[in-house]
Amino acid sequence: MVAVDGQERSLIVVEISKASPVCREFVEQAKRFLAECPQIRHAWEYADGSHCTLEIPVQCEGGFAITVEVSAEEIMVGAGGAHTNLIFDDGDPKEFAGRALGLVRDLA
Numbered sequence: 001m002v003a004v005d006g007q008e009r010s011l012i013v014v015e016i017s018k019a020s021p022v023c024r025e026f027v028e029q030a031k032r033f034l035a036e037c038p039q040i041r042h043a044w045e046y047a048d049g050s051h052c053t054l055e056i057p058v059q060c061e062g063g064f065a066i067t068v069e070v071s072a073e074e075i076m077v078g079a080g081g082a083h084t085n086l087i088f089d090d091g092d093p094k095e096f097a098g099r100a101l102g103l104v105r106d107l108a
Contacts, residue, residue, distance in 0.1 A: 020072030
């Protein structure tokens with residue numbers, strides 16, 4: 001199930017409602033961020049309700065693609081051949097997702 005450049009299919013809402021709190025929170029925060037920055041092309045992929053991926057392709061010459069893989073236990077942010085893994089420690093999913101999204105904002 002895929003949504004490209006903000007054009008989402010209604011089935012994605014059903015899929016994300018089954019997702020972990022971390023995944024749901026990241027998706028909600030990322031959607032708000034991306035709605036404020038419509039110039040950022042992106043694609044979502046949802047896998048079996050437990051994992052989602054946000055792909056932001058190269059936006060300009062000299063830029064790099066950003067990949068964010070979100071699961072119940074961690075968020076991996078990758079760009080330009082490097083990546084960092086944030087491990088969820090049973091704290092606040094909202095705060096955890098916000099930290100990961102901060103990295104994405106800095107890279108985008």
